[in-house]
Amino acid sequence: MDGITLAYIIRYLQKSKSSFINGTVRFASEDNKMQISYTHNLQNLVIKKTISGTRTDMLHQIQDFCIDCYFDFEWTGQALTPLMLADLFGTTEGYARVVLNRIYKKLKKHEKQFLSEI
Incomplete structure (x- = not known):
C-alpha cells in the first residue's frame, strides 16, 4: 500500500470517527x-x-464496513440527508449522495431480511 492510499484512508477514518x-x-x-x-x-x-486492492477499492470497502457498523450498532433512526452523510462519512455533499444511494440499497436488503424473519 502506498503512502497516498494510506493518507486517504487515515483522512477518511479521522473524519468519520465522530459518527461512532x-x-x-x-x-x-x-x-x-x-x-x-x-x-x-x-x-x-x-x-x-481484511481489505486489499486499489485505492478506490479499499476506500469503498472501508466505507461499506463503516456504513454497516454504523447502521448495525450506532444509528438511532434519525433522517438521512446528504449533508448529514457528508459529515458522518467524511465526504463532500455530492459524493454523499452516492453513499446515500448505497445506504438505501443496504437498508432495503436489511428490510427484506427483517420481513422474512417475521
Missing part, C-alpha cells in the same frame, strides 16, 4: 493489506475485515 459513539473503528496495515475493526464498547463485540 458506542464503539471505535481502528485499522492496521501490513503487506499491502489492511485490517479494519469495529469494537463496540457496550456489547464487548469486535468485528474485523
Whole structure:
C-alpha cells in the first residue's frame, strides 16, 4: 500500500470517527493489506475485515464496513440527508449522495431480511 492510499484512508477514518459513539473503528496495515475493526464498547463485540486492492477499492470497502457498523450498532433512526452523510462519512455533499444511494440499497436488503424473519 502506498503512502497516498494510506493518507486517504487515515483522512477518511479521522473524519468519520465522530459518527461512532458506542464503539471505535481502528485499522492496521501490513503487506499491502489492511485490517479494519469495529469494537463496540457496550456489547464487548469486535468485528474485523481484511481489505486489499486499489485505492478506490479499499476506500469503498472501508466505507461499506463503516456504513454497516454504523447502521448495525450506532444509528438511532434519525433522517438521512446528504449533508448529514457528508459529515458522518467524511465526504463532500455530492459524493454523499452516492453513499446515500448505497445506504438505501443496504437498508432495503436489511428490510427484506427483517420481513422474512417475521
